[in-house]
Amino acid sequence: MALLLGYDVGSSSIKATLMDAETGQVMAVATSPDKELEIVAKQLGWAEQDPAVWWEHVMTATKKIQAQAEFDAGDVHAIGISYQMHGLVVVDKNKQVLRPSIIWCDSRAVQIGEQAATDIGREKCLKRLFNLPGNFTASKLKWVMENEPKVYSKIDKIMLPGDYIAMKMTGDIKTTPSGLSEGIMWDFEGDGLAEFVLDNYGISGELVAETLPTFSIQGELTKEAADELGLDAGTMISYRAGDQPNNALSLSVLQPGEIAVTAGTSGVIYGVSDRKNYDQRSRVNVFVHVNHSAEDPRYGVLLCLNGTGILNSWLKHNFVAGEGLDYEQMNELAAQVPVGSDGLVILPYGNGAERTLENRNIGASVHGWNFNIHKKAHFLRAAQEGIVFALNYGLGIMSDMGIQLTTVKAGNANMFLSPLFAEAFATVTQATVQLYNTDGSQGAARGAGIGAGVYKGTEEAFVGLEPVKTIEPNDKLASAYQQAYAGWEEVLKQQLKA
Numbered sequence: 001m002a003l004l005l006g007y008d009v010g011s012s013s014i015k016a017t018l019m020d021a022e023t024g025q026v027m028a029v030a031t032s033p034d035k036e037l038e039i040v041a042k043q044l045g046w047a048e049q050d051p052a053v054w055w056e057h058v059m060t061a062t063k064k065i066q067a068q069a070e071f072d073a074g075d076v077h078a079i080g081i082s083y084q085m086h087g088l089v090v091v092d093k094n095k096q097v098l099r100p101s102i103i104w105c106d107s108r109a110v111q112i113g114e115q116a117a118t119d120i121g122r123e124k125c126l127k128r129l130f131n132l133p134g135n136f137t138a139s140k141l142k143w144v145m146e147n148e149p150k151v152y153s154k155i156d157k158i159m160l161p162g163d164y165i166a167m168k169m170t171g172d173i174k175t176t177p178s179g180l181s182e183g184i185m186w187d188f189e190g191d192g193l194a195e196f197v198l199d200n201y202g203i204s205g206e207l208v209a210e211t212l213p214t215f216s217i218q219g220e221l222t223k224e225a226a227d228e229l230g231l232d233a234g235t236m237i238s239y240r241a242g243d244q245p246n247n248a249l250s251l252s253v254l255q256p257g258e259i260a261v262t263a264g265t266s267g268v269i270y271g272v273s274d275r276k277n278y279d280q281r282s283r284v285n286v287f288v289h290v291n292h293s294a295e296d297p298r299y300g301v302l303l304c305l306n307g308t309g310i311l312n313s314w315l316k317h318n319f320v321a322g323e324g325l326d327y328e329q330m331n332e333l334a335a336q337v338p339v340g341s342d343g344l345v346i347l348p349y350g351n352g353a354e355r356t357l358e359n360r361n362i363g364a365s366v367h368g369w370n371f372n373i374h375k376k377a378h379f380l381r382a383a384q385e386g387i388v389f390a391l392n393y394g395l396g397i398m399s400d401m402g403i404q405l406t407t408v409k410a411g412n413a414n415m416f417l418s419p420l421f422a423e424a425f426a427t428v429t430q431a432t433v434q435l436y437n438t439d440g441s442q443g444a445a446r447g448a449g450i451g452a453g454v455y456k457g458t459e460e461a462f463v464g465l466e467p468v469k470t471i472e473p474n475d476k477l478a479s480a481y482q483q484a485y486a487g488w489e490e491v492l493k494q495q496l497k498a
Helices: 051-068 110-120 122-129 137-147 149-153 161-170 177-182 195-201 223-229 243-250 309-319 327-334 376-400 419-429 440-451 475-497
Strands: 003-009 014-020 026-032 076-083 089-091 157-159 236-242 259-263 267-273 285-288 299-305 345-347 365-367 407-411 432-436 467-471
Touching: 003 051, 003 161, 003 440, 014 051, 014 440, 026 051, 051 161, 051 223, 076 161, 076 243, 076 440, 089 161, 110 122, 110 137, 110 195, 122 195, 137 149, 137 195, 157 161, 161 223, 161 236, 177 236, 177 285, 236 243, 236 440, 243 259, 243 267, 243 299, 243 440, 259 376, 259 419, 267 376, 299 376, 309 327, 309 376, 327 376, 327 419, 345 376, 345 475, 376 419, 376 475, 419 432, 419 467, 419 475
Parallel strands: 003 076, 076 236, 259 407, 407 432
Antiparallel strands: 003 014, 014 026, 089 157, 259 267, 267 299, 285 299, 345 365, 432 467
């Protein structure tokens, strides 16, 4: 039996999946911790996590897998890693972490990125990076240089979160072209490291690890890591990718015109293109997709909304906590309110600076609140509608780049578990939505199989992947949603003028 093991290292939890490579059947799945991981915010706009905590929960999730399924560790042919994008991990020559990771939703480096765009030139940045430097990994490293010089002086290598987990497994520090592109350190013109960005920041290219293809043998489990995980030393690590390119892989979104959507802590619409293109205002991002090559280019166009599931989670833990409502009960209560929430509008921008708003951090806000009309259910519905409307607002940007939404694929998870949210998304965007029982850890497992040569090609890797539900736009509600969206967009425009 050939087994594949996939890990999804998120900011909320670490998930692991053990998969039968031949059938695509999930043998076991585990998540750690049971409660969402803490994000430490020492100052407004900051967001940090300790990388050692990720590894601790990788080990715990693996032990949970082993408790669920009886299998021979020798049957695990390969391991794949998916991870939260844009984070920064720094280590010294002994591979010791020097400070907490500055993660994806941290907005401290916004001004640094803006200054770099001015210094380098916006046109040059967009032409060669397909993005502006923005609040990404390279800019976060520059922040460390400026604000923590003693830490910076000790740095031997910089890593993305997935590179750190791979280092813990293999003892080697490597990265990928896709990973460098998400850090805005990839030159699309030269298909290599964007040295002109590092030069502008005064950062030595020696801090950047050697790059390996996304699908490749990237190392083997050391004896120490194997002992900690309860696996065999020598097991191959053959795939790593950021969570959004990997989410697209998990849904078999690899070719131009295919689109993946996720609505977890953050919300993302990810479309694949074979054309070099970018948004002139860098409100959506373009990265190297997992199956990119110079001969057969594949680019991932990514629209991100930071405040998605985190808004729904906040409501659960704070707004309805006294009643002990679970998400399903919250969805049922929200569905009792008509489309448009009787004029109540929520802008879901409370999780840091938003790219679709040109890196502005306007915070979440509530508008049109009428004490005589609006009750708890209105807030629950207005939150879900606000998330859908914010995603649709970003879709207008992608549409201008030539990305069209017709049929999209999404995991049958997170916000898409809400019938209200799924129908609202399909109706507002006028797209058919196919839901699949898959997730990032399953995608990482399939990616490991591709990278290790267990599968002859990508098509063979998606055995057993079939849609479990298809949601069509509700034509009867289309007009009401259009009207509600117009009202929501007008409130957003007023906030952006403030």
